[in-house]
Amino acid sequence: MAADGRAAGYARGEIDDDLSNLISRVALRDRKAFDQLYKVTSRKLFGVALRMLKDPAEAEDAIQEVYVRIWQKADRFRPGQAQPMSWLIAIARNLSIDRLRRRKPPAVPITDASDVADSAPGPETMTAHSLERARLDHCLSQLNARRAEAVKSAYVEGYSYQELADRFQLPLNTMRTWLRRSLLSLRECLKENAL
Known part of the structure; x- marks a missing residue:
């Protein structure tokens, strides 16, 4: 074997x-x-x-x-x-x-527009999203600035681990470790600051 x-x-x-x-x-x-x-x-x-x-x-x-x-x-x-x-x-x-x-969603003909429900979030949803965003921003601010930037770049902007490793001039495995540990820290912070 x-x-x-x-x-x-x-x-x-x-x-x-x-x-x-x-x-x-x-x-x-x-x-x-x-x-x-x-x-x-x-x-x-x-x-x-x-x-x-x-x-x-x-x-x-x-x-x-x-x-x-x-x-x-x-x-x-x-x-x-x-x-x-x-x-x-x-x-x-x-x-x-x-x-x-x-990709863009197909356009709705103007004649059908009156039959389409307003998909914009309501005030309650917008408030909940705003509070969630504030919690996340707070937790991101608890991270080292470079690690917070790497997390945003990876999970918001879609950069690959290799692109981030090149950008931060780090070995690939170090970047993976940064992101994994940062996500664990974020999860703990979000639990501690639950609404």
Whole structure:
């Protein structure tokens, strides 16, 4: 059993090395490496986009954008700091999130507008949201300023762990630890300050 685990780990390491090598070659504008990278990763990245977008045609469009982004940003990949497949998945995930944000609900014809109920929250709901927001702001202010900024960037603005690690110039695992501990602190603070 141990031998199998070592063999699987070794195979995983070889795959990561191969992907890292392909990404490095893509950074040097090697089209053959880009074609090979597409062949070995497109199915996985398409699956990521499809799970998020729920539309095969839109997922295909998103994948085209993903590979344009990979071509443009391959020089930003740091083999020692990130797993290559994780880096590629983060690109697919972030572009899918961008597409989801750009989606707009279908327009209602003006003749049907009078039949549409007002979806704006009522005064009670707005007050409750305002109080919740104040509680959250209070608890965020209890965190270290950089950690609070990282939490907002990750969970409000949708930045990936890798993007945050790069932005704060920290190792990826340190950023994960920051976010996990910050969320635990927020949860405790929110419990203590329950309405």
